[in-house]
Amino acid sequence: MELKTIENIDIVKSSTTKINEVDFDNISFGNTFTDHMLICDYANGEWQKPIIQPYAPFTIDPSAKVFHYGQAIFEGMKAYKDEQDDVWLFRPEENFMRFNKSAVRMAMPEVPEEVFLGGLKKLLELEKDWVKKGNGSSLYIRPFMIATGPGVVAAPAMFYRFMIILSPAKSYYSGAVKVVVAEHFSRAANGGIGAAKAAGNYSGQFYPTKLANEKGYQQIIWTDDATHTKLEEAGTMNVFFRINDTLYTAPTSERILDGITRKSLIDLAKRENIKVEVRSVLVDELVNAAKDGSLKEIFGAGTAAVISPISGFAYKEEYFELPNVEDSIAMDLKDKLTKIQTKLADDTFGWTVKI
Amino acid sequence: MELKTIENIDIVKSSTTKINEVDFDNISFGNTFTDHMLICDYANGEWQKPIIQPYAPFTIDPSAKVFHYGQAIFEGMKAYKDEQDDVWLFRPEENFMRFNKSAVRMAMPEVPEEVFLGGLKKLLELEKDWVKKGNGSSLYIRPFMIATGPGVVAAPAMFYRFMIILSPAKSYYSGAVKVVVAEHFSRAANGGIGAAKAAGNYSGQFYPTKLANEKGYQQIIWTDDATHTKLEEAGTMNVFFRINDTLYTAPTSERILDGITRKSLIDLAKRENIKVEVRSVLVDELVNAAKDGSLKEIFGAGTAAVISPISGFAYKEEYFELPNVEDSIAMDLKDKLTKIQTKLADDTFGWTVKI
Numbered sequence: 001m002e003l004k005t006i007e008n009i010d011i012v013k014s015s016t017t018k019i020n021e022v023d024f025d026n027i028s029f030g031n032t033f034t035d036h037m038l039i040c041d042y043a044n045g046e047w048q049k050p051i052i053q054p055y056a057p058f059t060i061d062p063s064a065k066v067f068h069y070g071q072a073i074f075e076g077m078k079a080y081k082d083e084q085d086d087v088w089l090f091r092p093e094e095n096f097m098r099f100n101k102s103a104v105r106m107a108m109p110e111v112p113e114e115v116f117l118g119g120l121k122k123l124l125e126l127e128k129d130w131v132k133k134g135n136g137s138s139l140y141i142r143p144f145m146i147a148t149g150p151g152v153v154a155a156p157a158m159f160y161r162f163m164i165i166l167s168p169a170k171s172y173y174s175g176a177v178k179v180v181v182a183e184h185f186s187r188a189a190n191g192g193i194g195a196a197k198a199a200g201n202y203s204g205q206f207y208p209t210k211l212a213n214e215k216g217y218q219q220i221i222w223t224d225d226a227t228h229t230k231l232e233e234a235g236t237m238n239v240f241f242r243i244n245d246t247l248y249t250a251p252t253s254e255r256i257l258d259g260i261t262r263k264s265l266i267d268l269a270k271r272e273n274i275k276v277e278v279r280s281v282l283v284d285e286l287v288n289a290a291k292d293g294s295l296k297e298i299f300g301a302g303t304a305a306v307i308s309p310i311s312g313f314a315y316k317e318e319y320f321e322l323p324n325v326e327d328s329i330a331m332d333l334k335d336k337l338t339k340i341q342t343k344l345a346d347d348t349f350g351w352t353v354k355i
Numbered sequence: 356m357e358l359k360t361i362e363n364i365d366i367v368k369s370s371t372t373k374i375n376e377v378d379f380d381n382i383s384f385g386n387t388f389t390d391h392m393l394i395c396d397y398a399n400g401e402w403q404k405p406i407i408q409p410y411a412p413f414t415i416d417p418s419a420k421v422f423h424y425g426q427a428i429f430e431g432m433k434a435y436k437d438e439q440d441d442v443w444l445f446r447p448e449e450n451f452m453r454f455n456k457s458a459v460r461m462a463m464p465e466v467p468e469e470v471f472l473g474g475l476k477k478l479l480e481l482e483k484d485w486v487k488k489g490n491g492s493s494l495y496i497r498p499f500m501i502a503t504g505p506g507v508v509a510a511p512a513m514f515y516r517f518m519i520i521l522s523p524a525k526s527y528y529s530g531a532v533k534v535v536v537a538e539h540f541s542r543a544a545n546g547g548i549g550a551a552k553a554a555g556n557y558s559g560q561f562y563p564t565k566l567a568n569e570k571g572y573q574q575i576i577w578t579d580d581a582t583h584t585k586l587e588e589a590g591t592m593n594v595f596f597r598i599n600d601t602l603y604t605a606p607t608s609e610r611i612l613d614g615i616t617r618k619s620l621i622d623l624a625k626r627e628n629i630k631v632e633v634r635s636v637l638v639d640e641l642v643n644a645a646k647d648g649s650l651k652e653i654f655g656a657g658t659a660a661v662i663s664p665i666s667g668f669a670y671k672e673e674y675f676e677l678p679n680v681e682d683s684i685a686m687d688l689k690d691k692l693t694k695i696q697t698k699l700a701d702d703t704f705g706w707t708v709k710i
């Protein structure tokens with residue numbers, strides 16, 4: 001795949017760089033940004049000329065609809081640098097297509113491919129020194145769109161801003177986490193916006209997660225909101241269960257994000273002759289599998305952490321510790337996927353795209 | 356009730372006013388703002404000194420969590436001017452308490468009463484010329500809080516901004532609307548944030564409402580997301596049904612906002628010896644009542660419109676037109692409530708508060 005290019009774009013370069021102030025080996029996720037950002041405004045029914053300019057705060061009206069009605073969507077992607085100093089993206093067209101699906105669900109205008117992918121290419125060319133090699137390093141990419149149009153009336157805005165900001169990242173791995181299975185709270189409704197990467201899906205999780213943290217759990221495994229019997233996502237990630245030697249993950253739905261890491265892992269596991277079943281997993285199944293010892297692994301899957309292993313789960317005041325497995329499928333898949341992403345292994349799928 | 360006052364506040368007055376440019380008799384809802392706004396920032400674990408300053412755009416970081424995770428809440432209130440030119444609020448303490456309930460649910464800091472109500476009092480004192488008398492005029496008040504803290508990590512922010520902006524309004528009445536009963540889409544999940552006035556609850560409605568608009572319906576009556584059998588809210592309002600001479604409205608829940616207009620109408624109806632039953636109303640009941648002629652009225656209830664009458668509803672491709680009733684309970688209650696709010700009738704409930 002070739003990235004679409006864009007010519008009709010303004011570039012205003014920063015006269016300084018922050019890159020020498022950054023300790024790339026000790027960097028917390030999502031808090032450091034590169035020197036430039038991309039901005040493209042939507043007005044009068046069309047997308048205006050995009051501009052790449054120095055990263056900086058911008059001005060916005062207090063009545064902008066993003067503040068009042070949460071009309072906002074985003075994507076998460078990563079750029080990697082290989083041994084030859086080439087910069088690579090992982091399945092960027094998937095992020096682009098999902099972004100526009102989210103846009104439709106949130107009644108926002110779709111972003112043209114040349115702005116999203118072509119603009120990203122230009123931005124990465126400018127910021128390529130911020131993409132570091134090896135050691136799980138990457139440049140996290142955050143495309144997002146907000147409703148900048150004014151007015152405290154609950155209706156879609158007339159003005160929008162699409163932006164891309166970049167944040168250098170180390171491997172996100174912070175050890176295996178303990179989780180609690182949601183018995184009361186939930187993240188998405190049937191017929192709701194759970195399948196969109198919409199801003200409103202995330203802040204609703206903060207309070208339940210805080211309550212879980214206070215009880216000693218780092219994350220929540222979300223269940224369906226109607227019955228709380230089906231396991232759906234883990235924190236902000238898709239979730240996989242290994243029972244004996246089969247991986248299980250829920251099918252995507254209106255409540256479950258169509259994760260790119262999730263579907264890449266499914267394809268990768270199949271290539272490796274690991275059995276994968278895409279079907280709803282019931283909480284009862286999980287508890288029974290934990291009790292009879294057939295539950296081997298649970299892990300979250302998402303762009304930021306790639307794979308986040310889970311060491312145990314609580315349900316109805318009972319805690320189930322997972323065994324230490326020697327042949328961790330989670331760690332094996334993480335290693336294989338990361339090697340594809342960083343060009344250390346053959347990309348037999350054609351997932352990687354050179355900038 | 357007396358409004359709490361605040362002394363520790365800065366006031367920077369605008370050197371100009373836009374008031375003479377405003378045609379108060381022809382004003383669209385929510386698009387015109389007064390000369391000043393209130394800002395109070397939360398930093399280092401505490402609320403800073405609030406400031407009233409000229410209404411203007413402000414600067415914010417592109418990575419502010421409100422843009423990415425929708426951590427944002429608001430309230431809607433109105434100020435009215437009586438014949439003696441005094442300015443009145445309607446149950447402002449209810450808005451204040453609900454705001455802080457929303458804050459807790461969204462993992463945001465609670466706003467002190469002297470900032471929310473005391474600050475509002477100061478702001479209204481400064482903007483009292485913007486509150487017009489009679490004819491359904493009011494000054495719509497929009498307190499809101501956004502997560503200004505930076506970082507593309509899905510976790511609560513460390514910095515917040517509380518603001519109040521004001522928008523002059525005429526009566527919101529735009530005629531009776533045709534609605535469609537939701538069979539697929541929904542606005543809230545069990546264990547979700549539907550009971551909070553959180554930004555993310557609103558933008559999710561835009562797309563389903565757009566689809567309804569395309570079919571000739573102005574609004575949607577939301578049903579429970581699990582079964583789509585229970586009638587819950589209408590658009591962004593609570594909803595009432597009149598079957599024969601009894602009013603029905605759903606109990607508040609995790610999915611249904613505890614509307615201040617809703618509960619005021621319930622109290623007012625009881626005072627007027629109108630039978631009110633607070634219980635879930637099923638879609639089937641509504642259809643049957645429409646068929647046998649016992650369904651007399653449906654109306655939405657909320658701060659902006661007070662009462663919004665509904666002329667008919669569609670369900671499963673069938674449209675049910677409501678009868679023209681001569682003794683409309685909706686219109687009678689709207690008249691009585693508006694008269695209390697504007698001090699044209701005795702406030703036997705003690706709901707109105709003088710600025």
